[in-house]
Amino acid sequence: MNSKSGNGVNVRFIQPDARRRSVRGLALFAASLVLSSPGHAATPVPEVSAAIPDTSTSHPFTAGGTDLAAHGFRLDEYLMSGTANVYDWGRDGNAAKPQVRTAGAPYTTRILVRAPSDPAKFSGVVWVEMNNPSRGWDVEVEWPTVQEKVMRDGDAWVAVTVKPNVIASLKRIDPERYARLAMDNPLPPEQQTCGKLPNEDGYDENLSKLYENGLTWDILSQTAALVRSKSKDNPLRAYDVRYVFATGESQTGFFLNTYGANFAEDAKLENGHTVYDGLVSVSGAGRPVPINQCATAAAANEPRSQLPAKHMPFMRIDAQGDIFQLGSHLWPAADSDAPDAGYRIYELAGAPHGPSWIVNYQPPANEIVRAGKGAWDVPYAYGGAEPKANHLPRQYIEPAMFANMERWVIKGIAPPRAEPIHVKDGVGSQTSLFNETINASFEKDEHGNVLGGVRSANVDVPIATYDESATAQPGYPYNWSFGHQEDFTGEVLQKIYGLVGPHQEYVARIKASVEALVKARWLEPEEGQKIIMEAELTPIP
Structure with a gap:
């Protein structure tokens, strides 16, 4: 058996060992006996439908491109129903912790479960991904990025729909399959202080009075409670679930x-x-979102935008493209190895916000068209003035970080630390997507690549300059997400790798870089081998 012992959300992006765990668990249990707040009751286990049939005319709307059967995996889709609270910051808006504003609002969402077909090959680890709703349709982003690690390790991956604007588009994609989906606002429209109704000018499903974004928190908690439960409804009831992690x-x-x-x-x-x-x-840049549909997101200097003094291990992975474009630079954080407050912040040198890799794993185009205007007519594709999108392979870098999180929790092995990307404060000026002015710029090497950050063979043995942004072109508003790269000319490659045998020198340096990165746990060996293989096939000059 394979086993392991200002208000940002409503902007539409166009665009430790077992002993330590036991001690922490006992402490939390003792605390729960004295705290009577509803937030400290056991998390309810939601109800789940039978797996929705996959037929010639109806199938899950999801990222494609992976032959799961060839990897010994299966994919099933379920409807998950329960009740969730809507929270606020108390009557005066100044409560230190979320307060229940509206209790027990019913919801039905969906979960997509990818797991080893043979439960005996399950690792014991479940990853729950909050699907990304920014394009107006529901899609996994981290699954295609780390899928190879998940499948070779035998983990399970549960993708959950968490925002109601994409429930509306799912119903347009397949009205019968998704008819029951609902994240309705429990307040009548006249009691809501924001948003519009469908018949009003300026209506936007992203902030509609029909829905309530604030149901998300209990849905996320209940998803984890479900996969850990003995419920007959649990799609993973035949699997020995021991650890559950969340990502978005x-x-x-x-x-x-x-x-x-x-x-x-x-x-x-x-x-x-x-x-x-x-x-x-x-790529969450340290930023929070409002805790309900009409609330305001906490500011960077507010305690409620920060993790509590004691918290589970938390890993923040930001790309170079997030530092200024998403304003990550304005939300600083520091690493910690404290037993009850583990934290890592990583900044990926050379990486754009959106890995170009995921474009290979999109749902079928005709289904995106059915999602509705604002989804199909805004292409998630590169179209910058520069010839080429930034192809720095986040799909080779991120798997090691997910594996390191598992080792941190399961074996008590702290992840490696990385310095931040080097920034010159007070030099230059950047504007974030949230219209924040950031008076800073990156420090770069002689090839135009940034210094510091989480390193990769791509930036340490370069054949291109990796830029986090791209020049906007009409009709391609996601250019900021893709960034661009400028491949070196033959002359530059010869200066770096020599006039005689430049390819051999390049491959030798790549192998040395990969070996060092694997040893330091910045790469898993399997991804390291892929990088070497690609280098061997790359013509230099």
Whole structure:
């Protein structure tokens, strides 16, 4: 058996060892006996439908491109139903912790479960991904990025729909399959202080009076409670689930920041342990989101935008493209190895916000068209003035970080530390997507690549300059996400790698870089071998 012992969300992006865990669990259980707040009750286990049939005319709307059967994996889709609270910051808006504003609002969402077909090959680890809703349709981003690690390790991956604007588009894609989906606002429209109704000018499903974004927090907690439960409804009931982690990317990275700061430590099992063991926020820039539809997001200097003094291991992975464009530079954080407050912040040198790799793993084009205007007519594709998108392979870098989170929780092996990307404060001026002015710029080497940050063979043995942004072109508003790269000319490659045998020199340096990165746990060996193989096939000059 393979086993392991200003208000950002409503902007539409166009665009330790076992002993330590036991001690922490007992402490949390004791605390739960004295705290009577509803937030400290055992997290409810939602109800789940039978797997929705996959037929010639109806199938899950999801990222494609992976032959799961060839890897011994299966994919099933379920509807998950329960009740969730809507929270606010109290009547005066100044409460230190979220307060229940509206209790027991019903919801039905969906979960996509990828798991080894043979439960005996399951690792014991479940990753829960909050699907990204920024494009107006529901899609996994981290799954295609780390799928190779998940499948070779035998983990399970549960993708959950967490924002109601994409429920509306799912119903347009397949009205019958997704008819029951609902994240309705429990307040009547006249009691809501923001948003519009469909018949009003300026209506936007992203902030509609029909829906409530604030149901997200309990849905996320209940997803973890479900996969840990003995419920007959649990799609993983035949699997020995031991550890559950959550992740989200970009907008749902913001969600996970907010969840970690305000909800994760209060979402518990009957034994008092938290439903999640660790959180990995990817390209979330440290930013929070409003805790309900009409609230305002906490500011950087507010305690409620920060993790509590004691919290589960938290990993923040930001790309070079997030430092200024998403304003990550304005949300600083520091690494910690404290037993009850583990934290890592990583800044990926050379990486754009959106890995170009995921374009290979999109849902079918005709289904995106059915999602509705604003989804199909805004291409998620590179179209910058520069000839080539930034192809720095985040899919080779991130798997090691996810593996390191697992080792941190399961074996008590702390992840490596990295310095931040080097920034010159007071030099230059940048404007974030949130219209923040950042008076700073990157420090770069002689090839135009940034200094510092999490290194990769691509930036340390370069054949291109990797830029986090691209010049906007009409009709391609996601250019900022893709960045661009400028491949070196033959002359530059010869200066770096020699006039005689430049290819051999390049491959030798790549191998040395990979060996060092694997040893330092910045790469898993399997991804290291892929980098070497690609180098061997790359013509130099």
